[in-house]
Amino acid sequence: MNMEKRDIILREIQYWRRTRLLSEQYCDFLTHLYEDEGKVKSENPITLQNLQQGNIxxxxxxxxxxxxxxxxxxxxxxxxxxxxxxxxxxxxxxCYGYASLWRDKMPAIGLSLAGIGSLLMLGFGLWMISLHSLNPQVWIPILVGACGLVWIILGFKLRIGLLQFSGYGALSLLYAGFAGRLRPEAGLWELQLLWLPLCVLMIWLSWLLYHRVKGISGVYFAVGVALWLMPEIDSLLLRHDYPQWISLLLIGKIAAELAVLFLFRKKWIAWVAT
Incomplete structure (x- = not known):
């Protein structure tokens, strides 16, 4: 078989494996069937073998x-x-352009470039704010919000769930900062009212969209699970007046969350797997 055609078929098999279109057993069988002497040709040009051979x-x-x-x-x-x-x-x-090009061909390099680009976006922004002596109380929230939106959009386009999750994390941090400015004296129970509706909203969106939009249901579910604990995290990290028993409440909420996840594991795993 032509080597180029064989490589295309092997890439398709790896894509079927990642997207779970075929079971692992079928993918292994097809891979061994089309492999040349049991070894898949590496598409990564930056290898120790190429360096050793002196590839100029x-x-x-x-x-x-x-x-x-x-x-x-x-x-x-x-x-x-x-x-x-x-x-x-x-x-x-x-960074993001090459991450898009290599996302399917070389997933490790694609993910690494997307991560580097995300860190550089935040780093460049903070650096420019410092260099030009901009008001950090105004520009840092703008930077965090812009990074969050870009990460969500690119994470969806590039099918990188962790990047989407980071974007929602940035927006959650921005929301926590605004809530802290507007209600610095908010107690623990008021924080529950600020965060738990968002938790319910994200989990509901995960259930609503898992048949309609591919690639975001699992992210929404993970964000909702994380938001369940945000009232206590907000109180511990951003506010100083919190009750001594907050650690017990946090442990109790973690236990309750794990129990619910265990009881409904078949349903939410179906959402996450889509």
């Missing part, structure tokens, strides 16, 4: 990337504001 393209590529990182790190602070913004956007576009 890999070495030049590595030199260029390292030089670019050093140049940006050394001279970013002296760039004009517009050039700083253009540099940051260019780096982010490169």
């Amino acid at each position: 393209k890999i070495w030049l590529f590595s030199f260029g990337i390292i030089s670019l990182i050093l140049l940006i790190g050394f001279y970013f602070s002296v760039f004009p504001w517009g050039l700083q913004l253009a540099t940051a956007l260019s780096v982010l576009i490169i």
Whole structure:
């Protein structure tokens, strides 16, 4: 069989395995059937074998990337504001663009690039706020909100659940900050009213969308599960006036959550698996 066709078939089999279109046994059988001498050809150009063989393209590529990182790190602070913004956007576009291209071919590299791009987005934003002496009480919430929205959108487009979850985490942090400013004296029971409706909403959306929109039901469910504990986390981390028995309440809520997850495991696993 033509090597190119064989590689295409093997990639499709790996895609079927990840998306659970076929069982593991069938995927293993088909993989062994189309493998050449029991070994799948690696598509990753950056391997120890290529480095050992002295592949000049890999070495030049590595030199260029390292030089670019050093140049940006050394001279970013002296760039004009517009050039700083253009540099940051260019780096982010490169990271997310290659993450999109390699998401299916080389999942590990694609996920790594998406993670690096997300950290750089937050890092560049904080760096520019510090360099230009912007009001952190205004610009940090704007940055966190923008990062959250971008991570949610890109996580959905790239089918990276962790990136979507991080986006909702950023928006939750923003919500907690605004709630802390508006109601700094809020007690523990008021915090329950602030957070638990969001928990119910996310779990309801998970149930509502798991047949209609692929790839977000599990994320919504995970966000809802995390929001169940947010009143206590909010009280412990962002507020100083909390009752001494809050740790017992937190343990009790964790136990109750695990019990509910165990009792309804067949239902929520079906949502998460879609």
